[in-house]
Amino acid sequence: MSVKVQHEAAITVITVAGRFDALMAKEFKNCIADLTDGHRTLIALDMAAVNFIDSSGLGSLVGALKGISKEKGEIRIAGLSPEVRTIFELTRLHRIFDIYENIETACASFG
């Protein structure tokens, strides 16, 4: 599986890689649930190594956004591959999420 979590001060960096499908969506959801339970709700999500995202993957991202916003936290996404960006644009999710060029700018944006 490829959902990796790293803590950098107040920010948690999550890295996902490969196919973001139902299987990974489940792991991602659990990961977000653990973080919100632990009140770590400033999240930078590195998706640079994701080459495909399906409906379950998109659903888990929006679920994470809703869950984290409820806890007054924030999730910012970095490094969309052209394939994934196309799907974000088709579903207008690029208007819902804060999207950054790479993980460094995403982390820096938290100030």
Add this chain to the structure above:
Amino acid sequence: MKIVYIDDKPEMRTLLHRFLTAWGYDAVGAADGENGWELIRTERPDIVITDWMMPELDGVSLCRRIRSSDMPNYIYIILLTARNVTDDLVTGLEAGADDFVSKPFNKQELKARINAAARIISLERALEEKNRQLKETYDIIKEDLEAAARIQRSLIPQKIEQFGGITFDWLFCPSQFVAGDIFNILRIDEHALAFYLLDVSGHGIPAALLSTTLSRVLTPSPNFSGPIRRPLATPPFYSITAPRDVAAELNGRFMSEGAHTEYFTMVYGTIDIGSGSGTLTQAGHPSPIHQAADGTVRLIGDGGFPVGMIPDAEYDEHPFTIKAGERLFIYSDGITECRGPDDTMFGIDRLLTIIRDGYRLPLRDLMAGIERELARFRGEARFDDDISLLALEQRRGA
């Protein structure tokens, strides 16, 4: 537990009978191989104890016969061998014997070996029972799923119809028994048609429950309730809802709560039967394809929010016209994201090319061609995702 014992010596049979019944087994004996075989077939024992050396059918041949028959249950076979004859246990094992007891036997050893056999047979029978229960459960689930699939298939068009000059056709292959994809084309009134194709996130039963519900919700009801038509106080006593408002209403009604993110993507549109012009809304669904009479293809729209994902989402509307010889294709991402053996995707360009090149083909032949091309690309019988495609056409020269 039932035991058949076979020995040509009467004193040995007497001894075996006494021991076996004393140990609580239901025991019947035969004096030779052929009679033993008859007894095995009528009594269906759990264990067979047979002498090796017997006239006519010997113990090893009897083993082979038992193993090559189609007994419903496994029979545990113990061969009685003369001591000193170390001859080949291998022959016995290969013939299908499970264990050996040498004669003259030690009573305690025979008892221990039969008890071991009984343990194995009990395990065997318990496993058989578990398998039977599993199969029974699986059969029930499979029957239910097949029934659900029939119900779902009854909700899509049953036959090709003609609405003025407009006709349509479709492809539908669920990746499992039931699908998260569903579509239909429906008459709203004498002038207008509604059409949709939607794809619920995820697969299988949870997705199918929602897609089936949506199909019901999107059927025009006689009393004008439901999102497609609204009641009015004055003639004609209803108004046809704009596609973008249908999407917005469904978005409110089917908003996913909390961590559950069950949503769907959809193209919904209405079309005037006389003129072939209409409007459609695209809710996170792949862009419909318009094919002109000379084959030229173009995509309509560039996206929109899925339904049930973002509260109060607003939807765009795209006008379109299908004139004589023109077609409109709406498809699920199961087609464009279909993966071949080398993990490449079918993609929008392949689909556009087939549609453009097939503009002179009758619609049915073009649809069959797309299905063939997809199957060839996929390289195996099963698809990862539901495949659905709905095509509308205005007859040439209509």
